Amino acid sequence: MKDAAYIFDYIEVYHFRTSQMQANLKMDLRNAPRYRVRVFGMARYLKEKASIRIHNISRSGVAMELGALFNPGSGSNIVIESDEFGLLEGTVKWRHGAFVGVQFSRNSNSSAKVDAYFKNAHQEVRPV
Numbered sequence: 001m002k003d004a005a006y007i008f009d010y011i012e013v014y015h016f017r018t019s020q021m022q023a024n025l026k027m028d029l030r031n032a033p034r035y036r037v038r039v040f041g042m043a044r045y046l047k048e049k050a051s052i053r054i055h056n057i058s059r060s061g062v063a064m065e066l067g068a069l070f071n072p073g074s075g076s077n078i079v080i081e082s083d084e085f086g087l088l089e090g091t092v093k094w095r096h097g098a099f100v101g102v103q104f105s106r107n108s109n110s111s112a113k114v115d116a117y118f119k120n121a122h123q124e125v126r127p128v
Helices: 002-024 110-120
Strands: 035-045 048-057 061-066 077-082 086-096 099-104
Touching: 048 077, 061 086, 077 099, 086 110, 099 110
Parallel strands: none
Antiparallel strands: 035 048, 035 077, 048 061, 061 099, 077 086, 086 099
């Protein structure tokens, strides 16, 4: 019985430290559900352009794959153009090889465009 109490204490301390670490690092937890999509478009960063494929989207951002050598770093402002959404502005949050995660700018009308997409055109894409 003593071991079980120790394990529960350990779990409680772990969760406290994890939440404290997330607060210290200003990490955002995902609060919007993600939806799989297959949307093609272009991304602009400074004077560079690259073709993209958006793999999933939420009301707060997208995960996309770059089709060309393109080098936006974390924190860079980026513009995404597609027929489905028009222009979306955001900030690069992470990058792993050709995959990039973008959080939409809160001061732009990106969230309204994404809401309109979900209302009118969205169909969940299943992997093949």
